[in-house]
Amino acid sequence: MSMEFNHSFQMAASAIKKARTLVITTGAGMGVDSGLPDYRGEKGFWTAYPMYEPLGLNYYDAANPMHFDEDPAFGWGFYAHRIDLYRRTTPHRGFQLLQEWINRYEMDYFVITSNVDGQFQKAGFPSDKIYEVHGSIHYLQCTRPCSNAIWENKEDVPVDLSTMRAKKILRCPHCGDVSRPNVLMFGDFAWISDRSDEQSRNYGSFLKKYTPPMVVIEIGAGTAISTIRNMGRSLGKNHEALIIRINPRDYKISPPHISIPCGALEGLQGIQSALAQ
Ligand SMILES: [Zn+2]
Numbered sequence: 001m002s003m004e005f006n007h008s009f010q011m012a013a014s015a016i017k018k019a020r021t022l023v024i025t026t027g028a029g030m031g032v033d034s035g036l037p038d039y040r041g042e043k044g045f046w047t048a049y050p051m052y053e054p055l056g057l058n059y060y061d062a063a064n065p066m067h068f069d070e071d072p073a074f075g076w077g078f079y080a081h082r083i084d085l086y087r088r089t090t091p092h093r094g095f096q097l098l099q100e101w102i103n104r105y106e107m108d109y110f111v112i113t114s115n116v117d118g119q120f121q122k123a124g125f126p127s128d129k130i131y132e133v134h135g136s137i138h139y140l141q142c143t144r145p146c147s148n149a150i151w152e153n154k155e156d157v158p159v160d161l162s163t164m165r166a167k168k169i170l171r172c173p174h175c176g177d178v179s180r181p182n183v184l185m186f187g188d189f190a191w192i193s194d195r196s197d198e199q200s201r202n203y204g205s206f207l208k209k210y211t212p213p214m215v216v217i218e219i220g221a222g223t224a225i226s227t228i229r230n231m232g233r234s235l236g237k238n239h240e241a242l243i244i245r246i247n248p249r250d251y252k253i254s255p256p257h258i259s260i261p262c263g264a265l266e267g268l269q270g271i272q273s274a275l276a277q
Pocket of ligand 1: 143145146173174175176
């Protein structure tokens with residue numbers, strides 16, 4: 001444990017011990033300790049996906065729905081690679097620590113994440129306790145779309161890593177057109193939000209009947225996509241929640257909220273050590 005954060009860890013631990021409700025909000029930084037890339041900057045993206053560098057494509061270009069229309073094998077290449085990566089990834093121990101605290105301190109809880117990787121479900125969190133604000137890569141929809149149908153993807157799509165082109169294109173079972181992951185891409189006007197909207201309603205019901213005090217643990221949520229931070233801020237303002245922000249870069253937050261300037265796993269383990277004292 002980093003000694004200089006000791007005081008923050010103690011404060012976070014004491015807040016968690018008193019809390020009756022826990023809201024976990026996460027961004028891309030949550031997955032880094034499981035070995036997932038966070039695509040930070042063009043360099044970060046090209047380190048994870050060297051094939052896109054000679055093409056001059058950054059993350060915003062690759063995660064663009066136009067590829068599914070113009071060149072479906074290319075569009076599918078990026079997503080099929082990520083689907084496979086997320087399926088093969090084991091969530092780091094921090095996910096388990098959160099579950100242990102929820103059980104030990106008998107807290108009600110909810111998870112809000114901008115990650116589309118399905119790692120909370122994989123770590124054993126029940127799906128009715130998760131709100132995936134940008135959808136899930138493990139679900140598909142029609143590109144057209146011919147209907148609002150969303151279905152679980154159970155297929156494997158092999159990718160030629162030298163071209164990042166998919167060797168197979170998954171199709172909509174209703175109209176036969178190209179399908180795509182049910183995630184919000186950049187410049188995306190065709191994303192079907194029905195599944196995410198239902199999760200949002202679950203979250204709304206949770207907020208109507210939770211028991212205070214509430215603690216929010218915000219993990220690895222950057223400032224570039226502000227959705228996750230805004231949700232925590234709103235809980236702080238409207239529900240008197242105390243926010244614990246774990247982030248190695250943009251970690252500042254005004255007291256009484258608590259700033260823990262490190263990565264997800266280190267931060268959660270630090271709190272765990274303080275809880276054990
Ligand atoms: Zn269709």
